[in-house]
Amino acid sequence: MTVSSFDPKRHGYFGADIGGTLAKIMFYEPENDPTISKVREYVLSSTTYGSTGQRDAQLTVSLPKAKLHFILFETSRMRQAIKLIGSQNMLMGVKNISVTGGGAFKFAELVKEELGCVISKKDEMHCLIHGLNFLLKNVPNEVYYFANPENDEDEEKIVCDVREEMFPYLLVNVGTGVSILKVSNWDEFERVSGSGLGGGTYYGLCRLLTQAKDFSATLEEAVKGDDNACNMTVGDIYGGSYESLGLDANMTASFFGKMVMGDLYKDNVKEADICKSLLYMVTNNVGQIAYLNARLQGLKNIYFAGNFLRTNKIAMKYLSKAIHFWSGGEMKALFLQHEGFFGACGAFLDSEQPNGCESS
Amino acid sequence: MTVSSFDPKRHGYFGADIGGTLAKIMFYEPENDPTISKVREYVLSSTTYGSTGQRDAQLTVSLPKAKLHFILFETSRMRQAIKLIGSQNMLMGVKNISVTGGGAFKFAELVKEELGCVISKKDEMHCLIHGLNFLLKNVPNEVYYFANPENDEDEEKIVCDVREEMFPYLLVNVGTGVSILKVSNWDEFERVSGSGLGGGTYYGLCRLLTQAKDFSATLEEAVKGDDNACNMTVGDIYGGSYESLGLDANMTASFFGKMVMGDLYKDNVKEADICKSLLYMVTNNVGQIAYLNARLQGLKNIYFAGNFLRTNKIAMKYLSKAIHFWSGGEMKALFLQHEGFFGACGAFLDSEQPNGCESS
Numbered sequence: 001m002t003v004s005s006f007d008p009k010r011h012g013y014f015g016a017d018i019g020g021t022l023a024k025i026m027f028y029e030p031e032n033d034p035t036i037s038k039v040r041e042y043v044l045s046s047t048t049y050g051s052t053g054q055r056d057a058q059l060t061v062s063l064p065k066a067k068l069h070f071i072l073f074e075t076s077r078m079r080q081a082i083k084l085i086g087s088q089n090m091l092m093g094v095k096n097i098s099v100t101g102g103g104a105f106k107f108a109e110l111v112k113e114e115l116g117c118v119i120s121k122k123d124e125m126h127c128l129i130h131g132l133n134f135l136l137k138n139v140p141n142e143v144y145y146f147a148n149p150e151n152d153e154d155e156e157k158i159v160c161d162v163r164e165e166m167f168p169y170l171l172v173n174v175g176t177g178v179s180i181l182k183v184s185n186w187d188e189f190e191r192v193s194g195s196g197l198g199g200g201t202y203y204g205l206c207r208l209l210t211q212a213k214d215f216s217a218t219l220e221e222a223v224k225g226d227d228n229a230c231n232m233t234v235g236d237i238y239g240g241s242y243e244s245l246g247l248d249a250n251m252t253a254s255f256f257g258k259m260v261m262g263d264l265y266k267d268n269v270k271e272a273d274i275c276k277s278l279l280y281m282v283t284n285n286v287g288q289i290a291y292l293n294a295r296l297q298g299l300k301n302i303y304f305a306g307n308f309l310r311t312n313k314i315a316m317k318y319l320s321k322a323i324h325f326w327s328g329g330e331m332k333a334l335f336l337q338h339e340g341f342f343g344a345c346g347a348f349l350d351s352e353q354p355n356g357c358e359s360s
Numbered sequence: 361m362t363v364s365s366f367d368p369k370r371h372g373y374f375g376a377d378i379g380g381t382l383a384k385i386m387f388y389e390p391e392n393d394p395t396i397s398k399v400r401e402y403v404l405s406s407t408t409y410g411s412t413g414q415r416d417a418q419l420t421v422s423l424p425k426a427k428l429h430f431i432l433f434e435t436s437r438m439r440q441a442i443k444l445i446g447s448q449n450m451l452m453g454v455k456n457i458s459v460t461g462g463g464a465f466k467f468a469e470l471v472k473e474e475l476g477c478v479i480s481k482k483d484e485m486h487c488l489i490h491g492l493n494f495l496l497k498n499v500p501n502e503v504y505y506f507a508n509p510e511n512d513e514d515e516e517k518i519v520c521d522v523r524e525e526m527f528p529y530l531l532v533n534v535g536t537g538v539s540i541l542k543v544s545n546w547d548e549f550e551r552v553s554g555s556g557l558g559g560g561t562y563y564g565l566c567r568l569l570t571q572a573k574d575f576s577a578t579l580e581e582a583v584k585g586d587d588n589a590c591n592m593t594v595g596d597i598y599g600g601s602y603e604s605l606g607l608d609a610n611m612t613a614s615f616f617g618k619m620v621m622g623d624l625y626k627d628n629v630k631e632a633d634i635c636k637s638l639l640y641m642v643t644n645n646v647g648q649i650a651y652l653n654a655r656l657q658g659l660k661n662i663y664f665a666g667n668f669l670r671t672n673k674i675a676m677k678y679l680s681k682a683i684h685f686w687s688g689g690e691m692k693a694l695f696l697q698h699e700g701f702f703g704a705c706g707a708f709l710d711s712e713q714p715n716g717c718e719s720s
Contacts, residue, residue, distance in 0.1 A: 177613040191605045200617030207619045244483055245551045253537040257560030259567045292652035
């Protein structure tokens with residue numbers, strides 16, 4: 001499915017993924033079609049900030065004969081955004097918008113009232129897969145991996161082009177929880193596994209164990225911490241490597257195991273150590289479960305996506321290390337440039353009926 | 361390998377597994393051989409108590425033409441025990457004792473001084489596997505599973521006899537960390553996987569998050585707790601089941617995910633809820649990784665062993681539920697009657713040379 005097969009008069013111009021925390025909106029701008037130029041101009045010139053002081057994220061993807069624009073802002077500002085769109089008459093004749101995420105239900109009434117649009121609710125997982133497949137096919141540099149998975153500090157990325165051989169692949173979506181899907185074709189996917197040990201576990205335990213004021217603050221702490229202040233290594237148990245089993249002395253034998261070794265360790269542990277150890281525990285575990293499922297399904301390509309990875313490079317580096325470790329260097333953790341926007345893109349693509357845009 | 365193939369004059373009468381916390385000793389008593397009768401009489405009549413007030417555990421296994429006696433006590437009392445054995449001259453002419461566990465190093469000097477015995481140090485994993493294989497082969501009711509894995513309260517056990525078809529199997533040893541071994545034959549095994557998320561993680565996080573005074577106290581709390589006070593379910597996210605993916609509303613979507621949903625949840629969570637949630641998180645995860653490895657290795661029988669399971673029925677019930685869940689009811693978590701004593705038994709079996717017992 002390439003971009004040339006799209007008719008915006010049929011598919012419409014918009015897709016949205018409105019989650020509990022973040023709202024992601026995609027708009028489609030074909031060459032020589034002025035329909036949404038007013039939206040584009042407004043959005044691209046806007047300098048609004050969310051309550052956390054983070055600037056709205058914007059991204060533009062150039063395709064042959066069209067552009068995709070993505071914006072991301074806090075869902076708490078959704079009401080304000082809807083009113084602004086209405087007051088500026090930005091949507092003009094648009095009658096129908098495809099939306100996925102919990103907000104598809106929450107904002108349906110308001111959108112109808114203020115904009116005169118009907119929200120067409122779309123299945124989250126279907127939108128995610130469909131949007132991802134579209135970007136994998138149409139964006140040459142969508143996929144990348146880290147050149148050196150064993151070095152946490154080395155952020156060098158290597159881009160790879162998967163357009164000629166996209167399927168099958170394993171998608172590991174790390175949000176609050178973890179879903180693991182085998183994607184066999186454009187619309188063919190199956191949830192093969194998952195885990196309750198995901199982003200919610202990391203941040204939930206950080207909230208119980210530290211004073212960090214928000215998610216970003218826990219990651220800032222994690223970078224500074226020493227995981228071996230919490231974790232017990234093979235060396236801590238055996239005084240060195242356990243050679244007959246091939247276990248290196250530096251390998252983590254037990255996450256938080258040092259907290260059992262005596263009060264001295266427990267009393268001296270820092271919040272930064274706890275954040276780092278939790279992050280390492282969750283990512284290592286997700287990596288292991290992803291690897292085992294990839295082996296079971298006979299898949300080589302493992303993509304990691306999901307909210308937990310947005311602006312979380314340290315988690316991506318740890319996932320890279322985990323896949324490298326568990327696969328004995330045979331597999332790579334693959335990541336995606338347009339992380340966060342697949343749902344919105346998929347909602348746009350999944351409009352089965354004309355969105356009813358009356359062209360001006 | 362059956363018991364009749366043993367010559368105590370060659371193998372000796374003792375094996376020990378001296379860990380950081382607990383010491384396990386096995387002694388072998390053939391019919392019509394009075395060599396160790398003094399030890400047996402002393403041990404079986406003893407009513408000593410450890411520092412936690414827990415009576416020393418004793419177990420006797422009757423085999424054709426011999427008995428195996430096991431005792432377990434706190435390693436902190438090891439010095440006292442060695443001196444007692446010396447003063448009573450209980451070991452008589454024994455010159456050599458096979459020992460596994462960290463204590464093989466720690467107590468070597470003292471044993472030589474007080475008892476005139478040389479400690480022969482044995483590999484832990486080898487002793488564990490060898491001892492387990494011996495008991496699987498010689499004890500008809502060694503293996504059991506829980507009749508109803510989905511009901512945490514139902515403790516009905518079903519015994520199964522695996523003596524005719526023992527190999528291959530997967531052994532999941534849950535101690536501070538987790539080792540996963542494929543055992544293909546008597547002395548043929550391989551560590552195929554493992555996890556740093558084990559008993560040390562459970563108790564380490566309990567120590568950071570609760571005031572529970574020891575490991576047993578955390579388990580007592582766990583029984584009383586409500587894991588969904590901490591954990592986010594599929595229903596919490598979607599308002600019900602996610603039917604297109606086959607996810608039930610009651611399924612845990614994120615361990616500790618509710619701690620992210622707002623301060624009200626976080627402020628009202630109890631220590632018992634935290635203990636239960638941690639126990640559920642660790643056991644569910646160990647169960648999932650065990651299941652995936654069993655599938656990858658093409659194995660049906662999964663035995664769970666290790667210190668973490670000793671006197672921890674709630675963890676065994678949760679592991680049963682996890683294997684039932686992840687395998688869609690096709691596999692069972694198998695447990696072992698003589699949990700904790702395989703290392704000592706294996707140390708006894710692994711004496712390659714005459715233990716030098718001068719029979720009286």
